[in-house]
Every structure is written in C-alpha cells, then in structure tokens.
Amino acid sequence: xxxxxxxxxxxxxxxxxIPELSKHRTMASIxxxxxxxxVDFALSNMVNSGITTVGVVTKNxxxxxxxHLGSGKDWDLARKDGGIILLPPYSDETDAxxxxxxxxxxxxxxxxxxRKEDYVVISDCDGVCHMDYSEIxxxxxxxxxxxTMVYHREDSVESSYYITLEPDETGRIRGLKINPDVNGTGxxxxxxxxxxxxxxxxxxxxxxxxxxxxxxxxxxxLTKNVDTIRIFGYEFKGYYAGIxxxxxxxxxxxxxxxxxxxxELFGARDIYTKVRDSAPSKYFEGAAVKDSxxxxxxxxxxxxxxxxxxRGVKVGKGSVVRNSIIMQDTVIESDVSLDxxxxxxxxxxxxxxxxxxxxxxxxxxxxxxxx
Amino acid sequence: MQRKKECVAMLLAxxxxxxxxxxxxxxxxxxxxxxxxxxxIDFPLSNCINSGIDTVGVLTxxxxxxxNEYIGNGQPWDLDRAFGGVHILSPYQAKKKxxxxxxxxxxxxQNMSFMKKYNPGYVLILSGDHIYKMxxxxxxxxxxxxxxxxxxxxxxxxxxxxxxxxxLNTNDDGSIYQFEEKPxxxxxxxxxxxxxxxxxxxxxxxxxxxEQDPDSEKDFGKNVxxxxxxxxxxxxxxxxxGYWKDVGTISSLWESxxxxxxxxxxxxxxxxxxxxxxxxxxxxxxxxxxNAKVDNSMxxxxxxxxxxxxxxxxxSNVVVEEGATVRxxxxxxxxxxxxxxxxxxxxxxxNVVVEExxxxxxxxxADAGIxxxxxxxxxxxxxxxxxxxxxxxxxxxx
Numbered sequence: 001x002x003x004x005x006x007x008x009x010x011x012x013x014x015x016x017x018i019p020e021l022s023k024h025r026t027m028a029s030i031x032x033x034x035x036x037x038x039v040d041f042a043l044s045n046m047v048n049s050g051i052t053t054v055g056v057v058t059k060n061x062x063x064x065x066x067x068h069l070g071s072g073k074d075w076d077l078a079r080k081d082g083g084i085i086l087l088p089p090y091s092d093e094t095d096a097x098x099x100x101x102x103x104x105x106x107x108x109x110x111x112x113x114x115r116k117e118d119y120v121v122i123s124d125c126d127g128v129c130h131m132d133y134s135e136i137x138x139x140x141x142x143x144x145x146x147x148t149m150v151y152h153r154e155d156s157v158e159s160s161y162y163i164t165l166e167p168d169e170t171g172r173i174r175g176l177k178i179n180p181d182v183n184g185t186g187x188x189x190x191x192x193x194x195x196x197x198x199x200x201x202x203x204x205x206x207x208x209x210x211x212x213x214x215x216x217x218x219x220x221x222l223t224k225n226v227d228t229i230r231i232f233g234y235e236f237k238g239y240y241a242g243i244x245x246x247x248x249x250x251x252x253x254x255x256x257x258x259x260x261x262x263x264e265l266f267g268a269r270d271i272y273t274k275v276r277d278s279a280p281s282k283y284f285e286g287a288a289v290k291d292s293x294x295x296x297x298x299x300x301x302x303x304x305x306x307x308x309x310x311r312g313v314k315v316g317k318g319s320v321v322r323n324s325i326i327m328q329d330t331v332i333e334s335d336v337s338l339d340x341x342x343x344x345x346x347x348x349x350x351x352x353x354x355x356x357x358x359x360x361x362x363x364x365x366x367x368x369x370x371x
Numbered sequence: 372m373q374r375k376k377e378c379v380a381m382l383l384a385x386x387x388x389x390x391x392x393x394x395x396x397x398x399x400x401x402x403x404x405x406x407x408x409x410x411x412i413d414f415p416l417s418n419c420i421n422s423g424i425d426t427v428g429v430l431t432x433x434x435x436x437x438x439n440e441y442i443g444n445g446q447p448w449d450l451d452r453a454f455g456g457v458h459i460l461s462p463y464q465a466k467k468k469x470x471x472x473x474x475x476x477x478x479x480x481q482n483m484s485f486m487k488k489y490n491p492g493y494v495l496i497l498s499g500d501h502i503y504k505m506x507x508x509x510x511x512x513x514x515x516x517x518x519x520x521x522x523x524x525x526x527x528x529x530x531x532x533x534x535x536x537x538x539l540n541t542n543d544d545g546s547i548y549q550f551e552e553k554p555x556x557x558x559x560x561x562x563x564x565x566x567x568x569x570x571x572x573x574x575x576x577x578x579x580x581x582e583q584d585p586d587s588e589k590d591f592g593k594n595v596x597x598x599x600x601x602x603x604x605x606x607x608x609x610x611x612x613g614y615w616k617d618v619g620t621i622s623s624l625w626e627s628x629x630x631x632x633x634x635x636x637x638x639x640x641x642x643x644x645x646x647x648x649x650x651x652x653x654x655x656x657x658x659x660x661x662n663a664k665v666d667n668s669m670x671x672x673x674x675x676x677x678x679x680x681x682x683x684x685x686x687s688n689v690v691v692e693e694g695a696t697v698r699x700x701x702x703x704x705x706x707x708x709x710x711x712x713x714x715x716x717x718x719x720x721x722n723v724v725v726e727e728x729x730x731x732x733x734x735x736x737a738d739a740g741i742x743x744x745x746x747x748x749x750x751x752x753x754x755x756x757x758x759x760x761x762x763x764x765x766x767x768x769x
Contacts, residue, residue, distance in 0.1 A: 034656035035672075073446065259675075262655060270653040275447075277648050279641035280407035280671040280686075281657065284634055289665055295656040296408075296672055297641065301634075309656070 005137055006082075006117040006199065007046040007054035008108070011039060011065055013101060013193075014126045017159055017244050020364050021344065025064040028056070028125040030243070031327050031345070033256050033265075034295035034310050036273045037068055038125040038243060043084075044271045046121065047075050049133035053082030055111050057104055059089050059097060068274050075272040087111055102217040105206050112203050120202055124193035126159070128241040128252065130265050131194065136234050140196045143171060145232040147201075147222070150194040152240040153187045159244040163191040163218055167233035176223050176231070189233065192240060239264045250342065250362045253308055253325050257291055278311050286317070302332070310345075323359070341365065374454055375490035376426050378511055378568075380419050381482065383475050384412060384499035385432030390620045393745030393763040394720055399431060400619065401499030402438040404703045404721070406631050406640055407671040407686045410441060411618060413649040414504070415497045416448045416457070421645055422507040424495065426455035428485050430478045432462060432471060441650060448648045460485060474589030480578040486571065494574050496567040496591065502627050502638065503564075503615040504645050510609045511568055519607040520573040521599055523547065524566035526611045536562035537592045539608045547606040552592045561608060564615060567591065573604060614638040621741050621761075625718055628684045628701045632667055652687035652704070662693060671704075678708070686721075695725075699735040703746075716758060720746035726754070729768075733758025 011028035021030045028039035039056070046054050054077060058065060069075075072084035089097035090107045098104040112120065119140070121133045131150070140148040151165050164182060166175030166189065182188045197205075205221060214220035222231065239261055241252035255261050265271065278297030283289065288303040297312035302319035310328040315321055318335040330347045332338065338349070339356035344367035349355070353371055357363030365371065388400025395403065401412035412429075419427050427450060431438055438459075445457035460482045462471050472478035479486075479496065486494055493514065495507055505524070514522040525539050533554075539561045540549035551557070577595050581587050587594045600606055614637055618624040630637035640647050654673025659665055664679045673688035678695035686704040691697055695708045698715045705722040708714055712725045717732035718741055725731055729750045732742035739758025750756060754768030 036655075256655075257658070259658070262658065266655045271655070272653065275651045277447075277646050277651065279647070280669045282632070282641070283665045283668050283670065285667045287666060289659040290663060291661045292659050293656040294659060294670070299641075304659075 004118040005049070005051050005133065005196075006112075006115045006120055007043075007051045007133075008120055008122045009039065009042050009046075009054060009056045010101065010104065010122070010124045010193075011056055011062065012059040013104075013124050014159065014161075014244070015061075017126070018246055018249060020246050020342075020366070021249065022061070024061060024367060026058065026060075026062050026125075027243075029062075029064040029068055030125075030249075031310060032128060032243070032249075033253065034293050034308055035276075036271060038128065039065065039068070040271055040273045041128045041130075041265075042123045042125055043075050043077075044269075045123070045129075045131050045133060047077065047272060048269045049121075051121065051133065052077065052079060053085065053115065053117070055085045055087045055108060057087045057108060059104070062086075062088065070274065074274050085111065100215050100217065102206070102209055102215060102220070105202070105217065106210055109203055109206055112199055115199060117199060120197050120199050122195045122197065126243050127192050127194070128243065128265070129192075129236065129238055130268065131236055131238065133194075133196070136194070136196050139171075139234050140232065143232045144230065146197070146230040148196040148232045148234050149173065150192050150196075150234045150236050151189040152192050152236050152242075154190040154240075154242070155187045156183050157190055157242070157244065158248060159242070161218075162244075163222075165189045165191055165233045171232045171234070173226060173231040173233050176218075176226050178218055178223060189235070190242070192236060192242065194236075196234075246342070246362065246364060247360060250325065250340075250359065254306070254323075254359075256293060256308065257306065276311060287315075302334075302336075316351075325362075344368075347371070375492075376455060377491065378424050378426075378493040378495055378507075379486050379489050379491040380415075380424050380427045380495040380497055380507075381479055381486065382412070382415055382419075382427055382429045382497045382499055383478060384429050384438060385435075385472055385478060386498075386500060387433040388500065388619060391624065392621065392761045393743050394621075394624075394718065395434075396745055396763055397434055398437045399433050399435060399499075402441055403618070403624070404686055405502065405618065405624070406628060407669045407684050408652065409640070409647060409649045411502065412438065412442070412499045413448075413647055414502050415499060416442075416450065417645075417647045417649075418503075418505050418507060419495075419497075420448050420450060420648065422505075422511075424507060425450060425452055426489055426491075427457045428460045428482055429457060429499075430460045430472065430482065432478075435459070435461060443650075447650045455489065458485065474594075475591045476578060476581050476587075476595045477589035479574075480582055480589075483575060483578065487575075491571050494569045494571050496565075496569070498565045500619050501564070501615060501617055503611075503613065504638075504642070504647075505566070505611060505613070505615075507566075507568075510566075513609050514568045514570075514607070517545070517607045518605060519568075520570050520604040521596070521606045522568045522609050523596070523606065524564040524611050525561045525608040526564055526615050527560050528562045530557065530560045533557035533560045533562060537565075537596075539563055541608050545607050545610070547600065547608055550592075550596050550600055550606075552597075561610075563592065564611060565592075567596075568609075573599070577604075621718060621743055625701060625741050629682070629699075631669055631684065632682065654687050660693070663691075678710075700732070709752075717742040717744065719744045722747050724749040726750060726752040728752055729754045729756070731756045 011026040071078040077083040281298040312329040316334040348370040384401040388395040450457035657674035660677035671687040677693040678691040711728040715732040716735040733739040745763030751767035
C-alpha cells in the first residue's frame with residue numbers, strides 16, 4: 001500500500017456550504033474540535049493509511065491553508081520524495097481558474113502523470129471521520145473496480161451539491177443521482193466525497209472528457225456511464241460527520257463531547273495538526289468547567305458548560321459560556337453570558353454582554369469582531 | 372572564508388539526578404517532565420533559541436536514551452540547522468584514550484573539537500537542571516562590554532541557604548575577587564547559577580591546564596574557575612533577577628510545578644514574548660466531564676477528567692475517573708487514577724495506574740512529605756501508599 005497510493009485533497013470544494021466560516025479561508029482550513037482544521041482529518045487518514053505523497057488542490061483564499069500546512073512536517077510529510085505538494089490553480093491566457101472538479105483535475109494532470117503510484121485516493125475536506133484508505137484500496141482491487149466511491153448511511157443532507165448511490169448486492173453501483181430529493185425519505189447512501197481510482201485510468205478519463213468538452217465529473221462522466229464504468233460503492237460504517245452547513249458544523253462539534261465519538265476519532269491513532277507551542281490550559285480558583293473540551297493555552301476563570309474552547313481562549317471572572325464553540329484566541333471578558341454562540345477566531349466580547357442563539361440557529365460572530 | 376558562530380552553547384545534561392529517586396531510575400534529570408507538557412531541558416534550549424544562540428552541544432552520559440530521543444533533530448526548538456543546531460555529545464572512543472566524562476570541565480574538554488568546528492568567539496556553559504527564563508544575549512553583551520574572560524551568572528539567595536551554592540564575592544563593578552564553592556561561612560549571598568560565558572580561547576587554555584593537573588577534580592566550580600581567578604583573569608558576575616529554581620530534589624520539583632499556578636504565577640510558561648518550546652503531545656483537547664471539578668490547576672491535552680482535581684498539574688492523557696480526587700499533586704503523562712482513588716501531595720510519573728479506592732500520599736501539611744511513584748507501576752485497588760513513600764514497583768497493599 002505504502003508506495004502504491006497517492007492522495008489528492010480538494011481544499012475548496014463545498015466552500016459555499018458554510019459561507020460564515022469559509023469567507024476568509026478554504027473549507028480545508030475551517031477550525032474544528034478545538035485544535036484542528038478540517039484538512040487535518042483527511043490528511044491524517046492518508047498518513048495513517050501509509051500514504052506519503054498528498055497533492056492539495058487549492059483555488060482561492062488559501063493563505064490560511066498554506067500557513068497551516070507549512071512544510072508538512074507536522075504530518076510527517078516534509079519529504080524529499082513526495083510529502084505535501086500544494087497544487088494552486090493553473091491557468092494560461094486561454095484558461096480561467098477551474099470552476100468544476102473536472103477542470104480542477106485537468107489542472108493537476110501534470111502532477112498525476114509524474115507520480116508512480118498505482119492508485120489515487122481523492123478526498124474532500126467536508127468529512128470528519130477515521131477512515132482507513134488502505135482497506136478501500138484493497139476493496140477496489142478485489143472488485144477490479146474502475147472507480148470506488150465511499151458512502152455512508154445518512155438520513156438528511158444539507159449540501160448544495162451531493163450524490164447518492166444505489167449499489168447492487170455485489171457492491172457495484174447501478175444508480176448514481178445528483179441532488180435527489182431525499183430528506184425525509186429515511187436513510188440513503190450518501191457519497192462522502194472520498195474516491196479511489198487507478199491513476200492511469202483517471203488520467204485517461206480526464207483526457208477523454210477534455211476532448212469531448214465535458215465540464216462536470218459527476219454529471220458528464222459518472223452518472224452517464226454508470227453501466228459501462230465499473231463503479232463500486234464502499235460503505236463506511238464508522239462515525240462520519242459531514243460538515244455541510246453551519247447547523248451541521250454545530251451539531252457535529254457538540255457530538256465530540258461524547259466519549260465514544262472521541263475514542264473512535266482520536267483513540268486508535270493520531271490526528272496530526274499544526275503545532276503552536278501553547279502552554280497547557282490553566283484553570284483558576286473558582287473556575288467551573290463541565291462537559292467541555294478545552295484546548296491548550298486557554299485561561300479559565302469563569303463557568304464553561306457543554307462547550308468547545310479552541311486554543312488560547314480566555315474566559316473571564318463571572319462569565320458563563322454554555323453550549324458554545326469558541327475559536328482560537330477569543331477573549332471573553334467578565335460577567336459575559338453566551339449560550340449557543342459560535343465565535344470565529346480573535347473575537348473580543350466585552351464585559352457584561354449577553355448573547356444567545358439556539359441549537360438550530362447558533363449565533364455566529366465573525367473573525368476579529370469586537371462586541 | 373571560514374564560517375563561524377559568535378557563541379556556542381554547551382549544555383551539561385549528564386547528571387544522574389539521584390535526589391529525584393524513582394523519577395530518574397531510567398532517565399537523565401534533564402528529561403524529567405515538568406509543567407504538564409515540558410521537560411526540564413526545554414527551558415535552557417528555549418532560552419538558547421530565544422537568545423539567538425542556534426548552536427548547542429548537549430553532553431549526555433547517564434541514561435541518555437530518552438533524552439536523545441526527545442531532542443531528536445532539534446526541530447521543536449527550531450534547532451535543526453544546516454550549520455549549527457543541536458547536537459548530542461556522548462562520551463566516545465578515541466584513538467589514544469577513551470573515558471567517561473569525569474566532571475563538568477572534563478566533559479567540555481572532551482568536546483573541544485566540536486566547539487572549535489564553529490570557531491566561536493564565546494562559549495556559553497549551561498546545565499540542564501534549572502527552571503528559568505533568561506536572555507543569554509544580554510549576558511553576552513555584558514561579557515563583551517566588560518572585556519571579561521569569564522562571566523558568571525549569579526542570583527541572590529537567602530543567606531541561610533548560601534552555603535549550598537558556589538558563592539561569588541564581588542567588587543562594586545561586578546568583578547569577582549573571590550570564588551568559594553559551598554562555603555561554610557559565606558561572605559555574600561550572591562550564588563553562581565552554573566551559567567558561564569567564556570571567551571573561547573581562555574576556555575580552551577584553562578581546560579588544557581586543568582587536564583594536566585593530576586589533583587584536579589575536573590570541575591568548573593571547584594577547579595577551573597578558581598584557577599582562572601588565581602591567574603588574574605578578568606572575571607565578572609552577571610546579576611540575574613527573576614525566577615530561577617533548581618529542580619534537583621523532590622520538594623523543589625513539586626514547588627516549581629506549583630509555581631505555575633494561579634492568576635499571577637511566580638513563573639509564567641504562557642509568556643508569548645518568551646515561548647517555551649517543546650515536543651507537543653498528539654492529543655485532542657482535554658475533556659472535563661459532567662461531574663468533574665477542576666480548580667486552580669493546569670491540565671494538558673488529552674486528559675479525561677470526571678473526578679476532582681485541585682491545585683495540581685496534569686500532563687497529557689491523564690485520566691481521573693468519577694469520584695476520584697487529585698489534590699496538591701503533579702501527575703505525569705498517561706497516568707490513570709481510577710474511581711474513588713485519592714491522590715494527595717504526590718508526584719506520580721508516567722503511565723502509572725492507581726486502582727479503585729487506592730490512596731496515595733497524605734494530606735499536605737500533615738508533615739509526611741511528598742509521595743513519589745515511579746513510572747509504569749500499578750497501585751492495587753484499595754491499597755494505601757503513605758505520605759512521603761517512594762515506590763518504583765507495583766504495590767498491592769499490605
């Protein structure tokens with residue numbers, strides 16, 4: 001496995017699903033569970049599956065992503081051969097930067113050609129899970145599949161673009177639908193935007209699609225050729241958090257307070273992230289913290305319940321934070337009360353402010369705001 | 372053109388740290404955990420890089436395995452450099468003679484070729500058993516300004532404790548006229564911190580002379596510094612004001628950990644202007660549970676707290692189960708305190724299991740002293756480890 005699979009991560013696709021959080025950053029660099037970014041999960045899954053070369057496809061707003069990834073050393077991906085390779089949009093006089101996945105793939109055919117691995121794992125950054133890609137590659141080989149698409153049983157979806165799969169008893173996909181009306185119909189097989197494909201086959205498909213003037217990988221290639229391409233569905237049975245809206249972001253964040261979920265995501269292996277050298281968190285006399293996740297560098301004097309605090313958050317005396325997600329370096333001064341609030345990075349909430357949303361519609365405060 | 376470094380640091384990290392008992396059974400003292408995520412050596416290494424010194428030789432001898440692994444290529448301290456960086460210097464076999472390091476001066480002498488490779492103007496000698504933040508660049512500036520051959524960092528200690536230190540007797544301008552190693556009747560309370568800057572050529576000269584002296588114990592404090600002073604070399608003290616603590620004993624290690632707590636801590640590791648770099652645990656944020664109570668404590672990543680934690684330091688991935696209490700204690704990484712167990716006034720090393728309803732240590736102030744548990748041991752269910760006890764083997768109770 002180790003040398004036969006190369007990874008490709010799409011950092012921008014699905015940006016429009018969470019405009020609040022992706023206004024100034026890629027989907028990949030959206031902060032999650034206190035000290036991670038969404039890309040950490042896809043990237044760690046790759047590293048933990050023995051993949052040592054990962055191309056990260058970017059389009060716009062990717063400064064925060066570059067800052068986060070650095071040389072790749074925090075993922076053990078600062079390598080002479082491979083490692084993390086950033087793939088920013090390529091365009092000449094005739095081409096504008098890509099607008100679809102197919103165009104993006106076309107832009108990285110040079111990267112794909114230069115690699116020597118047999119397979120490509122393609123992943124987006126909208127899913128948080130612990131997935132062993134080597135198992136999926138094995139499944140792919142056993143079925144002599146052209147394309148293997150990973151799905152998870154879901155009962156609702158909020159994404160603006162999604163695919164559902166209909167596998168037969170052998171796992172072969174016989175039906176593939178884009179944006180079908182499935183909410184309220186019970187459970188369905190939601191494609192989780194992780195795909196395994198033979199590298200050479202992918203290059204050939206892209207070349208062919210370009211000459212035919214196709215624009216969409218899903219619409220023009222997969223759906224139309226479901227009978228001729230051997231597409232197999234791999235059911236991922238573990239915990240899967242699809243971050244497809246701010247509501248889902250909130251809901252899945254709160255699920256991290258369950259020990260079972262944490263054990264599955266973090267217990268069996270490591271999730272890597274950028275190191276910040278923060279001091280351990282400090283709890284002062286009189287602090288009251290319950291049912292919460294607290295990251296390094298936090299300083300807590302007040303009350304925190306059922307909440308997630310990112311790195312370097314300060315909660316002042318007399319303040320009460322409930323059911324909230326407080327991102328990096330947010331300062332909550334004294335006697336503040338927050339309920340169902342999401343603060344982006346570097347927010348300052350002054351003395352005696354009272355803010356609340358609800359679980360269905362958490363109150364969101366944008367990066368750097370001072371209230 | 373020969374490349375050179377203005378200043379090379381040599382960090383003496385070979386000490387056994389025998390007064391830390393079970394905590395240094397298998398590791399060198401500088402590798403002992405401190406402050407929930409650090410190890411003692413993080414402090415001098417961070418001081419070096421924060422002071423702009425990027426070439427550090429770390430001299431190891433006693434149980435170096437874990438320390439070597441921890442330092443690795445030096446990347447966590449930004450000390451992985453093409454020219455310079457951090458280097459582990461172990462005793463080695465030479466063509467004519469091979470020997471262990473015999474004293475601090477001999478350890479440096481044996482690594483003369485390492486220093487000379489960088490052609491430094493100055494050499495900074497450090498030890499790996501103190502917790503402090505110090506800008507060595509300021510000290511170097513003073514050394515250059517005074518034109519000293521050797522500058523010794525010094526701190527005022529209580530007169531009653533002065534006889535435990537190397538004491539500097541100085542003139543008004545800071546020049547040293549007498550150096551007394553652990554004097555019975557100290558004339559001043561200005562203690563050497565074991566931090567020296569030498570003008571490189573002088574250091575080489577006096578190390579050579581010391582080697583040739585058959586009566587020398589090959590120690591900086593006892594031999595090299597007095598010899599320089601007797602020969603009339605220019606020696607200055609550099610006064611340091613700030614937090615500086617030798618963590619060579621169980622009680623000082625405990626105290627120094629506790630000095631991190633509170634709103635205005637005696638020692639702040641969260642200082643953004645003087646970051647303490649370290650290897651970082653790969654762990655999710657700590658989880659503080661439904662019935663947990665955490666008061667006046669420092670907690671590292673990956674901890675799972677369901678019980679009560681008061682006035683304590685918990686390193687990464689420590690588990691405190693429901694109904695368990697940890698008070699006035701330092702708990703190192705991966706240790707588990709099971710349901711109903713009580714840990715008081717203790718230092719517990721890594722990966723210890725305190726089984727259900729066990730009791731470790733006595734109430735602080737009960738005069739029994741600090742209980743110490745060495746790494747990887749299990750205290751059986753319901754067992755009692757008395758205050759002040761030091762254990763390095765499994766204990767099931769009487």
